[in-house]
Every structure is written in C-alpha cells, then in structure tokens.
Amino acid sequence: MYTSFKPIVEQELKTIEEAGLHKEERVISSRQGRTVRVGEKELLNFCANNYLGMAGSDEMVQAAKEALDKYGYGLSSVRFICGTQNVHKELEKKTAEFVGMEDAILYTSCMMANMGFFAAFLGEGDVIISDALNHASLIDGIRLCKAERAIFRHMDMGDLEAKLKEQQQKRMRCIVTDGVFSMDGDVASLKGICDLAEKYDALVVVDDSHATGFMGERGRGTHEHCGVLGRVDVITSTYGKALGGATGGFVAGPKELIALLRERSRTYLFSNSLPPAVAGASLFAIQYIENHPELREKLWENTKYFREQMQKAGFTVPESVHPIVPVMLGDAKKAKDMATAMLAEGIYVIAFSYPVVPESAARIRVQISSNHTREDLDKAVDAFVKTRG
Numbered sequence: 001m002y003t004s005f006k007p008i009v010e011q012e013l014k015t016i017e018e019a020g021l022h023k024e025e026r027v028i029s030s031r032q033g034r035t036v037r038v039g040e041k042e043l044l045n046f047c048a049n050n051y052l053g054m055a056g057s058d059e060m061v062q063a064a065k066e067a068l069d070k071y072g073y074g075l076s077s078v079r080f081i082c083g084t085q086n087v088h089k090e091l092e093k094k095t096a097e098f099v100g101m102e103d104a105i106l107y108t109s110c111m112m113a114n115m116g117f118f119a120a121f122l123g124e125g126d127v128i129i130s131d132a133l134n135h136a137s138l139i140d141g142i143r144l145c146k147a148e149r150a151i152f153r154h155m156d157m158g159d160l161e162a163k164l165k166e167q168q169q170k171r172m173r174c175i176v177t178d179g180v181f182s183m184d185g186d187v188a189s190l191k192g193i194c195d196l197a198e199k200y201d202a203l204v205v206v207d208d209s210h211a212t213g214f215m216g217e218r219g220r221g222t223h224e225h226c227g228v229l230g231r232v233d234v235i236t237s238t239y240g241k242a243l244g245g246a247t248g249g250f251v252a253g254p255k256e257l258i259a260l261l262r263e264r265s266r267t268y269l270f271s272n273s274l275p276p277a278v279a280g281a282s283l284f285a286i287q288y289i290e291n292h293p294e295l296r297e298k299l300w301e302n303t304k305y306f307r308e309q310m311q312k313a314g315f316t317v318p319e320s321v322h323p324i325v326p327v328m329l330g331d332a333k334k335a336k337d338m339a340t341a342m343l344a345e346g347i348y349v350i351a352f353s354y355p356v357v358p359e360s361a362a363r364i365r366v367q368i369s370s371n372h373t374r375e376d377l378d379k380a381v382d383a384f385v386k387t388r389g
C-alpha cells in the first residue's frame with residue numbers, strides 16, 4: 001500500500017529541503033555539558049537549555065541511579081491504575097511548594113502538560129487569550145480545546161486589554177503566555193498581565209519552561225522575577241531544561257483545578273507515568289537548586305558578561321536579562337554560514353531563520369549556562385568576531 005503514497009512523502013521532504021528548512025541532527029557521543037563530543041571534536045556547548053549545568057552532572061546521575069534501584073525502570077501503567085509511587089507524590093508536592101502553588105500534577109513532558117491542560121477545564125462559552133508568539137505546545141494544547149481563541153499581539157498590553165474587553169460575556173477568560181519566549185529571550189510583562197487579569201476577571205496561565213529553577217531570587221520562575229508571586233493562577237513547566245534536563249513536565253495551580261486535571265486531562269489519563277528515575281532525579285534537582293544559589297548567581301554573572309562583551313564587539317543583541325542571547329544577523333544564509341564557521345572554531349551554536357523567526361530576523365541563538373567559564377565566554381565572543389567576515 002505504501003508504494004502508492006511514497007511519492008507524496010518524498011515530495012514533502014523535497015519541498016522542505018528546497019525551502020532550506022531541513023533540520024539536521026548532530027550526534028553527540030558524550031554527556032550533555034559545558035563541552036560535548038561530536039564526531040572527533042570536543043565542542044564548547046552554547047545551545048542547550050542546560051541553564052544550571054545539571055544535565056550531565058555526576059550528582060544527577062547518582063540521584064537517577066538511586067531512584068532506579070529503589071523504584072525500578074518503569075511502571076507499565078498510567079498513574080490512576082497502578083502507576084503512582086511515593087516518588088511521584090513527593091515530586092508533585094515539592095514542585096508545587098517550589099513554584100508557590102497549592103498542588104501540582106506530573107506529565108511526561110511540558111508538551112504533554114500543555115496538550116492536556118486546556119480541554120480539561122475550558123470549553124464552549126469560554127475564551128483563551130493567547131500571546132501571538134506562544135510556544136507550539138501551548139498553541140496545540142489550545143487547539144484541542146473547544147473554547148474560543150483570541151490572539152493578542154506579542155507582549156502588547158493595549159491589545160490584550162482590548163481583547164479582554166471584547167470577551168466580558170464569556171463564562172471564563174484565560175490569558176496564556178510563555179514566561180520567557182525562547183527565540184528572543186524576552187520576559188513576559190507578567191505585572192501588566194496580572195493587573196489586566198484582575199481588572200477584567202481572567203485566569204493567568206504561564207508556561208515557565210525557560211525560567212523554572214533560575215528566574216527570580218530563589219529561582220522560582222518568571223512570576224518571582226516580575227514580583228507577581230501569588231497573582232499567577234497556573235504554571236506549566238518542564239523538568240527537561242534547568243531542572244535536570246531529561247524529560248517530564250507539570251502543571252501547578254489551585255488544588256481544585258489540579259484535582260480536575262487528574263479526572264479529565266487526557267495526556268495524564270491515557271499515558272504512562274513519568275519514569276521513576278526521572279521523577280527521583282527531578283526531585284533531587286529542585287532540592288539541589290534550593291541549596292546551591294551560587295549556580296544562579298554564576299548564570300546571571302555569565303549572562304551579563306557575555307551580553308556586554310557581544311555588544312562591545314558591535315553585535316546586535318536585543319535588551320533582556322535572560323541567558324537566551326539572540327545574536328541578530330538578519331540574513332538567513334549569513335546566520336547559517338556563520339554557525340558552521342563557529343563550529344569549525346569549536347563553538348557549538350545554532351542558526352535560526354524564517355519561518356521559525358520572522359523573515360530578515362535570522363540569528364544565532366546562544367544559550368549561556370552556569371557551568372561556562374570566563375574563558376569559554378571569551379572564546380565564544382572571539383569566534384563570533386572571527387567568523388563575522
């Protein structure tokens with residue numbers, strides 16, 4: 001049967017290739033870390049979401065091994081049949097406490113959390129008002145829900161207010177935003193959003209995947225960074241970035257809402273439990289981060305230094321504080337060629353161009369980690385200068 005469909009699939013692949021949209025995978029043969037081995041080369045790694053350097057750390061490996069020994073490899077079950085162990089409950093409790101919410105529910109990724117969240121409690125008669133640049137997992141999760149959708153211009157509080165005004169007849173209004181947007185590293189205006197939510201009676205839902213563990217004084221997230229702890233209703237986030245980097249996600253919020261997700265959320269009900277080794281190691285990661293504020297301090301120090309050095313070297317780096325540092329180059333070919341030349345210099349960075357980012361906004365996205373040394377940062381800046389042509 002497939003033979004008659006094969007040409008269709010081949011044509012799709014050709015179209016992707018011809019549009020320059022093919023995504024190449026580089027194969028790493030080491031742990032994820034400050035450096036990675038790719039083929040014969042040891043590269044300085046500037047493109048992982050390994051903000052606190054936990055992903056390849058011995059401590060995380062040890063924590064995962066201990067959970068593996070104690071709880072075994074997997075559960076062969078979803079949570080509500082026979083897939084809940086102590087470690088899952090402990091992680092939910094710890095996560096809720098860490099981000100400052102009443103309760104939390106685990107998913108096997110943040111993508112799954114976002115896909116399972118909206119349809120579980122919103123429906124016809126409700127509206128979801130979403131930032132135009134929200135992450136794909138939010139967009140897809142919202143699509144699975146029967147609530148009406150409205151999009152507000154990226155971080156435009158005037159437009160959000162206009163949308164909220166239009167939607168006052170709805171049963172529930174739900175504002176959804178990334179805490180930090182992954183292409184530009186810009187931080188959502190959570191203060192403005194919370195003010196409007198209170199004025200127009202709306203829920204605030206924040207996907208904090210690029211913030212949990214390091215944004216804010218205690219690393220609790222964008223809500224802590226923006227001074228709105230207690231004013232955001234729901235946080236969705238990942239254990240797959242700063243909190244260890246393997247996989248896993250969660251929704252944290254009011255206890256009734258989390259209880260409803262346990263009844264209705266399809267990606268929770270119809271999919272296996274988070275592997276216990278991941279749950280145990282994620283629990284360890286939160287405790288470790290709480291006890292090691294110096295990781296966050298180093299991350300901020302590194303980020304500030306790198307941003308300053310790049311600006312001094314004449315590169316366009318949009319204003320932000322976040323360790324996602326987009327180096328704006330404009331032209332897609334220039335960005336791609338430069339990323340390849342940087343690789344030859346031993347610096348692993350990735351270029352992004354249209355349609356992932358707007359046309360003529362091609363860039364190399366650098367991601368800083370607490371485990372970079374000053375020398376690593378200088379090497380990266382030097383490589384940018386050398387390859388800019």
Ligand SMILES: Cc1ncc(COP(=O)(O)O)c(C=O)c1O
Nearest residue numbers: 109110111135137182209238240
């Ligand atoms: C904002 C945002 N939400 C969700 C995700 C998905 O996270 P996970 O890898 O846990 O599915 C990502 C990952 O890239 C992200 O950047």
